[in-house]
Amino acid sequence: MIFKTTTNLFFTALQGLSLTVKHLFGARKSRQSKDIRAKDYFQQQQGLTTVQYPQEKMPIPEVARYQLDVEIDDCIVCDLCAKACPVDCIAIEAVKATEAIGETSDGSVKRLYAAKFEIDMAKCMYCGLCTVVCPTECITMTNNYDRSSQKLTDLIYGFSTMSDQEIADRKSEWTQFQAAKEAAKKK
Numbered sequence: 001m002i003f004k005t006t007t008n009l010f011f012t013a014l015q016g017l018s019l020t021v022k023h024l025f026g027a028r029k030s031r032q033s034k035d036i037r038a039k040d041y042f043q044q045q046q047g048l049t050t051v052q053y054p055q056e057k058m059p060i061p062e063v064a065r066y067q068l069d070v071e072i073d074d075c076i077v078c079d080l081c082a083k084a085c086p087v088d089c090i091a092i093e094a095v096k097a098t099e100a101i102g103e104t105s106d107g108s109v110k111r112l113y114a115a116k117f118e119i120d121m122a123k124c125m126y127c128g129l130c131t132v133v134c135p136t137e138c139i140t141m142t143n144n145y146d147r148s149s150q151k152l153t154d155l156i157y158g159f160s161t162m163s164d165q166e167i168a169d170r171k172s173e174w175t176q177f178q179a180a181k182e183a184a185k186k187k
């Protein structure tokens with residue numbers, strides 16, 4: 001009986017030790033980065049699985065939903081993305097133009113200036129709804145995921161390219177335009 005127990009203990013200790021030695025030697029090489037589309041992507045568990053970020057980065061799918069980007073020249077300032085956002089992290093301020101101010105790359109006519117277009121990525125939950133509703137497909141989710149910061153306010157991204165002076169001028173133009181229209185009506 002004592003002999004059997006001692007033998008069992010010995011073999012159990014040997015099994016544990018062999019597992020430790022296997023991992024010890026396995027840890028001499030790093031896990032290789034592979035394309036997510038590779039058939040054996042989820043089987044590549046040989047070697048160290050710790051990624052030496054930021055020197056090494058895990059491969060991510062092309063359709064990954066990370067940092068939002070806005071091609072502001074293609075934005076018609078319709079506000080649909082802000083309305084669709086479940087956490088209200090898109091803030092848009094539109095200023096009306098007195099006439100068409102151009103076209104987007106898909107031919108949509110632009111009639112509003114984007115005085116403010118901010119996205120608070122600290123609040124964003126990466127649902128992608130804003131990208132789905134955008135009529136000109138100018139708001140997109142990119143593969144960029146490493147914009148970490150110690151200040152939450154650094155995660156508010158502004159996409160408007162208008163200066164304060166430009167905004168004031170465009171607002172003033174609209175007010176004058178409206179006033180002239182009202183005056184013409186009264187005549």
Ligand code: SF4
Binds near residue numbers: 129
């Ligand atoms: S991805 Fe979702 S949470 Fe983030 S800004 Fe778009 S709608 Fe809002």
Ligand code: SF4
Binds near residue numbers: 078092
């Ligand atoms: S839905 Fe698209 S076009 Fe409309 S305000 Fe948002 S980004 Fe601009």
